[in-house]
Amino acid sequence: MFWFAGRVLQPLQTVVKGLERMEAGDYAARLPPLTTREGRLMSATFNRAAQAVAEARNRLKENRELTQMIQSHIEEERRTIARELHDELGQSITAIRSFGLIIQQSASGDERLNEAARLVVETAGQMYDAVHEMIPRLRPFALDSFGLGDAVGDLIAAWRVRDTGVNIQLQVQEPLPQLGADQSICAYRILQEALTNAIRHARAGQITVSLTTGSDQLLVRVSDDGVGLTPGWEQRGHYGVRGMRERAVASGGSLEMSSDPGVGTQVIARLPLDSQP
Numbered sequence: 054m055f056w057f058a059g060r061v062l063q064p065l066q067t068v069v070k071g072l073e074r075m076e077a078g079d080y081a082a083r084l085p086p087l088t089t090r091e092g093r094l095m096s097a098t099f100n101r102a103a104q105a106v107a108e109a110r111n112r113l114k115e116n117r118e119l120t121q122m123i124q125s126h127i128e129e130e131r132r133t134i135a136r137e138l139h140d141e142l143g144q145s146i147t148a149i150r151s152f153g154l155i156i157q158q159s160a161s162g163d164e165r166l167n168e169a170a171r172l173v174v175e176t177a178g179q180m181y182d183a184v185h186e187m188i189p190r191l192r193p194f195a196l197d198s199f200g201l202g203d204a205v206g207d208l209i210a211a212w213r214v215r216d217t218g219v220n221i222q223l224q225v226q227e228p229l230p231q232l233g234a235d236q237s238i239c240a241y242r243i244l245q246e247a248l249t250n251a252i253r254h255a256r257a258g259q260i261t262v263s264l265t266t267g268s269d270q271l272l273v274r275v276s277d278d279g280v281g282l283t284p285g286w287e288q289r290g291h292y293g294v295r296g297m298r299e300r301a302v303a304s305g306g307s308l309e310m311s312s313d314p315g316v317g318t319q320v321i322a323r324l325p326l327d328s329q330p
Contacts, residue, residue: 201229
């Protein structure tokens with residue numbers, strides 16, 4: 054009976070070992086043809102399932118690489134547009150304002166011309182402010198020049214001057230390691246989206262933003278004491294949350310969101326550190 058039981062259970066032990074290999078990440082694991090009819094059926098089923106898992110994993114990897122490539126292309130376009138706005142349009146607006154000031158000084162005796170010049174100067178000033186407010190949203194220059202910590206500091210300072218009524222605290226573990234361009238922009242965009250959501254939708258009074266590092270990862274955390282996430286926030290259409298998660302996953306990291314009604318929301322992104330700039 055023991056011999057018979059062992060003979061019957063032997064195919065199951067082979068299947069279990071194959072499953073253990075799959076669990077350990079060996080998606081190339083396959084079972085040999087087993088002896089009994091049931092064993093052959095199990096091995097064939099296992100091998101089909103393993104093949105499907107391997108193909109799905111490869112497709113997922115390709116999708117992540119495609120997402121990363123698209124994000125990199127978008128960021129490069131943003132950088133180019135921001136540079137053009139700063140260098141070309143900014144100089145043109147400054148020139149228009151200067152001409153308006155000259156006309157205004159020369160037309161002191163002509164009220165209509167003086168008023169028109171004043172409007173030109175005022176409109177140019179408004180355009181200049183709008184352009185310079187738009188540039189950091191497109192591409193924060195501090196990120197390229199000074200690093201992630203300074204760029205996040207500028208982002209929070211810009212929110213503070215808007216008088217939103219929210220107390221924003223920044224905690225940065227200094228010194229942050231030297232990050233690659235893709236890592237920096239990924240962390241910045243996730244933090245930017247999470248902070249914007251907390252200010253605009255959470256009705257929070259206190260927001261804490263932190264950047265810390267472990268041995269092999271960068272931890273980006275945004276916590277608020279607001280109303281929490283609305284029901285159905287994980288459904289289709291919430292592109293901000295989906296975009297944060299896609300950025301994190303495409304970079305090889307992960308993103309977690311936790312929330313309790315009336316207590317607040319916490320967004321945590323874990324991004325792998327890479328020594329390559």
